[in-house]
Amino acid sequence: MEASSHDGFREFVAMRSTALLRLAVLLTGGDRHAAEDLLQIALMKAYGRWARIEQHEAYVRQVMYRQQVNRWRLRRHRAETTVPVLPESGTGADTGADSELRIALWAALGRLSKRQRAVVVLRYFEDLPEAEVAALLGCPVGTVRSTAHRSLAKLRTLVPELGPEGPAGRVQPLTCTPKEAQR
Incomplete structure (x- = not known):
């Protein structure tokens, strides 16, 4: 080189x-x-x-x-490994509520299946279009859509703050919530 x-x-x-x-x-x-x-x-x-x-x-x-x-x-047959401590983010200061939400979101992402987590990360964290996510994962676009829908529903169940009404009743955008993890 x-x-x-x-x-x-x-x-x-x-x-x-x-x-x-x-x-x-x-x-x-x-x-x-x-x-x-x-x-x-x-x-x-x-x-x-x-x-x-x-x-x-x-x-x-x-x-x-x-x-x-x-x-x-x-590794389909292997059990998923989870970690009790979140990695350091390297970003600036957080408010307490943001940190708690991020911790809850990390824990909830860990409880998703591997495919669900991949779809959420690629679709919302990386902001890739459904067709590109489907191509990367080797599945139809419809599978990406249904997996994303089910994954977001499960995340909302696991972390109620991610629902349409977050803390203190303020409305939060649903499609942006997984991006909260990158802060």
Whole structure:
């Protein structure tokens, strides 16, 4: 790899690794070690092709999605691993209510099935269109729609604050609530 490409890769990793790790943690269901492995694999694959890649972050995210989907397919029979402590977010200060909601949302995401969690993360956290989520997960668009509907309903049941009326009766947008996890 040329020195300029190497420097560009190092800058990319320095600037984007926190956000990419946060995505990896969501994709792995809160398993920090698996998330670090997932990100490391994606970055290794990108490093070898760095000079030929036009959109670096899109490429790394795509590798992460596909790698995690392959892990899910290979480990269908294994039990899901949950962690009792949430990873550090690296963002600024939170209010107490935001922190409590985020903790409840993390716990609720951990109780979703792997497919449900993947659909919620890709559809709402990554804000991908249904067709792209379907292509990434290798299923029909209708399956993505029904899974998203069931997943949001389950999240609302597990975390009532995510419903149409949140704390103190204020109306909250339903489709944006999983994005609360990225704050």
